[in-house]
Amino acid sequence: MNFSPLDFLESIFFEFRYAPLIIQIAIIFVFVAIGMTLLAYASILRRRFRGFRRDTKITQLNEQIDDLLIENVLSQDPEAVETPGQTAEAAAAAFQLKPFDTRWGRQVLIDRLINYRNNVRGTMGDEIRTLYLLLELDKDSFKKLKSRKWNRKVRALNELSSMEIGVADVIILPLTNSRNRELRAAARQAYIKLSKNEPFKFFDLATEPLLQWDQVELFRIITTTPHIAIPNFAQWITYSTNKSVVSFCLKLVIHYHQLKAIPAVMKLLDTKDHLLRAEAINCLGKMKIADAEEKLVYIYNNQPLDCQIEILKALGRIGSGRHTEFLRQEFMLSTDFELRKNAAKSIINNQSADSSIVDELMATASPENKLILKHCMNPLIKF
Amino acid sequence: MQEIWDIIGNFFETTVFTYGAILLVSYALLAVCSLIAVRRWVTMDRFQDGEVLLTSPLAPGISVIAPAYNEGMTIIYNVRSLLTLKYARYEIIVVNDGSTDDSMDQLIKEFHLVAVDFAYNAKIQTRPVKKIYKSTNPAYAKLTIIDKVNGKSKADAVNAGINAAAYDYFVCTDVDCILHENTIIELVKPVMKEKNKRVIATGATLRAANSNTFDQGVMVGVRAPSQLIPRFQEVEYIRAFVLGKMGWTLLNCVPNVSGGLGLFDKEIAIRCGGYDHTSFGEDMELMTRMVRYARDNRIDYAIRYIPKTLCWTEVPSTLAVFGRQRTRWARGLAQLMHAHFGMFLRPRYGKFGLIVFPYNFFFELLAPIIEFGGIIYYIIAIIMGWINWPTALVLLVFVYSYAIMITTLAILYDQITFRYYNSWRDVVLLCLMPFMEFFLYHPLIVFFSLRGYYFFLTGKKAGWGNMQRRGFQVAPNR
Numbered sequence: 131m132n133f134s135p136l137d138f139l140e141s142i143f144f145e146f147r148y149a150p151l152i153i154q155i156a157i158i159f160v161f162v163a164i165g166m167t168l169l170a171y172a173s174i175l176r177r178r179f180r181g182f183r184r185d186t187k188i189t190q191l192n193e194q195i196d197d198l199l200i201e202n203v204l205s206q207d208p209e210a211v212e213t214p215g216q217t218a219e220a221a222a223a224a225f226q227l228k229p230f231d232t233r234w235g236r237q238v239l240i241d242r243l244i245n246y247r248n249n250v251r252g253t254m255g256d257e258i259r260t261l262y263l264l265l266e267l268d269k270d271s272f273k274k275l276k277s278r279k280w281n282r283k284v285r286a287l288n289e290l291s292s293m294e295i296g297v298a299d300v301i302i303l304p305l306t307n308s309r310n311r312e313l314r315a316a317a318r319q320a321y322i323k324l325s326k327n328e329p330f331k332f333f334d335l336a337t338e339p340l341l342q343w344d345q346v347e348l349f350r351i352i353t354t355t356p357h358i359a360i361p362n363f364a365q366w367i368t369y370s371t372n373k374s375v376v377s378f379c380l381k382l383v384i385h386y387h388q389l390k391a392i393p394a395v396m397k398l399l400d401t402k403d404h405l406l407r408a409e410a411i412n413c414l415g416k417m418k419i420a421d422a423e424e425k426l427v428y429i430y431n432n433q434p435l436d437c438q439i440e441i442l443k444a445l446g447r448i449g450s451g452r453h454t455e456f457l458r459q460e461f462m463l464s465t466d467f468e469l470r471k472n473a474a475k476s477i478i479n480n481q482s483a484d485s486s487i488v489d490e491l492m493a494t495a496s497p498e499n500k501l502i503l504k505h506c507m508n509p510l511i512k513f
Numbered sequence: 514m515q516e517i518w519d520i521i522g523n524f525f526e527t528t529v530f531t532y533g534a535i536l537l538v539s540y541a542l543l544a545v546c547s548l549i550a551v552r553r554w555v556t557m558d559r560f561q562d563g564e565v566l567l568t569s570p571l572a573p574g575i576s577v578i579a580p581a582y583n584e585g586m587t588i589i590y591n592v593r594s595l596l597t598l599k600y601a602r603y604e605i606i607v608v609n610d611g612s613t614d615d616s617m618d619q620l621i622k623e624f625h626l627v628a629v630d631f632a633y634n635a636k637i638q639t640r641p642v643k644k645i646y647k648s649t650n651p652a653y654a655k656l657t658i659i660d661k662v663n664g665k666s667k668a669d670a671v672n673a674g675i676n677a678a679a680y681d682y683f684v685c686t687d688v689d690c691i692l693h694e695n696t697i698i699e700l701v702k703p704v705m706k707e708k709n710k711r712v713i714a715t716g717a718t719l720r721a722a723n724s725n726t727f728d729q730g731v732m733v734g735v736r737a738p739s740q741l742i743p744r745f746q747e748v749e750y751i752r753a754f755v756l757g758k759m760g761w762t763l764l765n766c767v768p769n770v771s772g773g774l775g776l777f778d779k780e781i782a783i784r785c786g787g788y789d790h791t792s793f794g795e796d797m798e799l800m801t802r803m804v805r806y807a808r809d810n811r812i813d814y815a816i817r818y819i820p821k822t823l824c825w826t827e828v829p830s831t832l833a834v835f836g837r838q839r840t841r842w843a844r845g846l847a848q849l850m851h852a853h854f855g856m857f858l859r860p861r862y863g864k865f866g867l868i869v870f871p872y873n874f875f876f877e878l879l880a881p882i883i884e885f886g887g888i889i890y891y892i893i894a895i896i897m898g899w900i901n902w903p904t905a906l907v908l909l910v911f912v913y914s915y916a917i918m919i920t921t922l923a924i925l926y927d928q929i930t931f932r933y934y935n936s937w938r939d940v941v942l943l944c945l946m947p948f949m950e951f952f953l954y955h956p957l958i959v960f961f962s963l964r965g966y967y968f969f970l971t972g973k974k975a976g977w978g979n980m981q982r983r984g985f986q987v988a989p990n991r
Contacts, residue, residue, distance in 0.1 A: 149904075149907075156908055160907070164914055166918045166922070167918045170924070173925050174925050177928055178932065288560070312557060342571070346566065346572065349570075468634075501630055504630035505632035510647040511631060512604075
């Protein structure tokens with residue numbers, strides 16, 4: 131019997147051609163599924179292989195960079211350096227190696243230098259920055275900044291701000307309102323770090339909200355950047371229409387203990403937004419503004435629960451002892467557990483002014499209130 | 514009689530065929546959505562330095578709640594593992610749900626615990642709390658242990674933890690789960706980065722820890738499970754989390770945040786009554802109620818998932834324990850569908866009512882029933898000689914190859930996220946699983962699901978659903 135492969139294929143094609151539509155579709159999908167599965171295997175193989183090779187190359191190159199840096203920069207005696215940048219100039223010649231001619235190699239070098247600069251301060255940190263400039267790595271960063279891809283822009287901003295390379299306001303400021311969240315955040319951080327004149331100018335222009343994550347990152351940048359000119363945050367607390375900017379400024383007021391901003395914070399007690407109001411109360415409490423106590427007690431009964439809790443906490447933090455009777459009333463008469471607990475904590479914080487109040491409450495309070503008092507007095511329990 | 518068979522035959526050839534086709538198309542769509550979501554997450558993650566949350570005073574406070582019942586074999590390692598979590602503001606609450614072993618004694622001794630007068634506010638009703646302990650050692654200041662009367666469910670124990678929690682968000686995990694040290698940071702990121710919506714829950718990928726090695730509760734080696742049943746589950750977890758839930762997260766349609774690890778908005782969880790201790794699928798049930806509450810109160814909510822594995826758990830390694838677990842899950846699903854059927858196709862519940870609930874109903878709840886019916890029909894058709902073998906074989910090959918493709922894509926996406934396994938052998942072993950899953954593992958799932966539905970319909974009693982721990986492999990002294 132003569133049955134060639136061609137005949138076989140022909141018979142399969144014949145079967146396929148006259149099969150029901152469903153079966154034809156199924157057969158096509160079988161091939162698609164097999165193809166996709168093989169492609170997935172190939173991708174897994176490729177990813178793992180490339181990942182492994184990349185890791186090995188990066189490790190080797192990093193070791194080489196470490197050796198060069200230790201030998202030419204870090205082991206040099208800072209006292210022996212006559213002019214700033216002298217060490218970096220000598221080191222730059224040592225870095226004229228083949229791996230650093232490629233874009234990939236230069237990127238590894240940039241990342242490594244940034245890593246060192248983040249961990250080394252003073253003269254050595256400056257030398258690393260000079261080395262970055264002498265090797266013209268800043269040109270790579272600026273090239274990335276001009277890219278149309280947002281992720282390359284973010285990378286460039288991070289590099290330039292880490293190396294403290296000035297970027298014109300006209301380039302960064304528009305990016306602080308970018309629709310892309312990551313780019314917007316990176317631009318804001320870079321602007322604060324790099325702008326010499328008005329690092330907080332973007333607060334005026336911010337139309338997009340500062341997300342909680344953005345606030346955490348900005349807070350770190352602001353509080354760790356040396357020689358940053360801290361403005362009076364009252365201007366944004368009073369005039370900004372962006373609630374997230376106001377909220378963030380309140381946190382900065384607390385951090386910098388900015389007493390001159392307190393009148394603006396006090397005005398915020400009249401805002402209709404109860405979340406902002408609660409933050410303003412929190413700010414007054416943490417700043418221990420005794421003058422605010424009267425107003426806080428006055429407005430207490432008209433407030434939602436979150437603001438009432440903040441008022442009780444604030445009275446405890448201020449601890450002047452002038453409102454222990456108010457706190458006692460709240461502790462004894464409130465039906466809300468959280469209010470009683472916070473009142474109790476504040477009473478204990480005010481103990482120095484009236485030491486007998488806790489004993490009196492322990493003698494007269496209900497079993498549940500006694501438990502709350504014991505809870506608040508126990509040093510092992512924080513909250 | 515012939516007429517009845519014709520009707521059944523017609524039903525399978527038209528309705529069930531359409532059902533199957535829709536299911537396969539939805540898997541394909543999920544695979545596409547998942548790829549987009551995973552790639553997006555990987556790109557974004559490069560630029561987010563979580564370390565900033567280690568010291569920031571602006572980091573939101575998180576309570577980590579871990580219920581434990583008779584976990585004496587591993588409890589000390591487990592609590593030590595929880596204490597290695599990195600974050601600026603957090604507390605750890607371990608709830609001993611009336612263990613009958615020496616868990617509590619071990620905890621008291623190891624962590625220098627003393628009973629304290631804790632003002633416990635039962636916002637959610639639970640079985641009575643006996644005592645609450647704090648450590649006298651400042652090194653364990655973040656640790657709180659609740660000793661309560663056994664509530665016969667994990668839900669009751671977690672609810673007690675929620676009542677004692679001090680912060681606005683809580684992470685729910687099992688005490689036997691080993692968490693990545695950056696778990697809190699990774700889970701809280703989606704909450705902090707959401708612009709307009711209120712993130713009510715965040716979840717992350719879980720993985721089997723059966724063959725991993727540990728040193729003092731800290732994971733030092735990751736391996737794919739060496740036993741067949743755990744390895745099947747590993748692949749199933751990858752598919753469910755990386756492909757399924759990541760696909761759903763792109764559409765803001767995540768149906769469930771796993772009980773093994775999830776971060777939740779405490780206020781909403783309390784307002785909707787906490788975990789339901791009568792439910793067998795308490796995690797999915799809570800999620801459904803939280804969504805229901807959010808929609809009823811016009812809260813623009815979001816539920817997010819991340820593809821990174823943050824939690825390793827010991828999965829059942831014997832058929833008996835595995836069967837119990839899956840029966841329980843199936844029963845929970847049936848219970849949930851029954852309890853919340855009012856959400857089915859109701860526009861009031863948005864995507865949850867129009868997409869998530871119908872999907873779960875048709876493709877999760879009904880799938881085992883339809884599949885089982887199909888197998889019976891197939892067998893009868895074979896016996897009666899009604900089968901057109903070439904057609905049947907083509908369709909079988911089609912379904913088989915499609916299932917392999919979907920699972921392999923999930924493994925690929927997982928590899929895109931992170932290379933968890935250093936060994937090629939582990940990856941090859943995982944890639945082989947989809948070929949066997951169809952014949953060995955999947956029929957078991959169908960069987961246990963049907964058993965779960967049967968128990969639901971007959972109201973069979975069940976307890977905590979505790980599984981026998983075998984303990985983890987301990988790294989040799991170096």
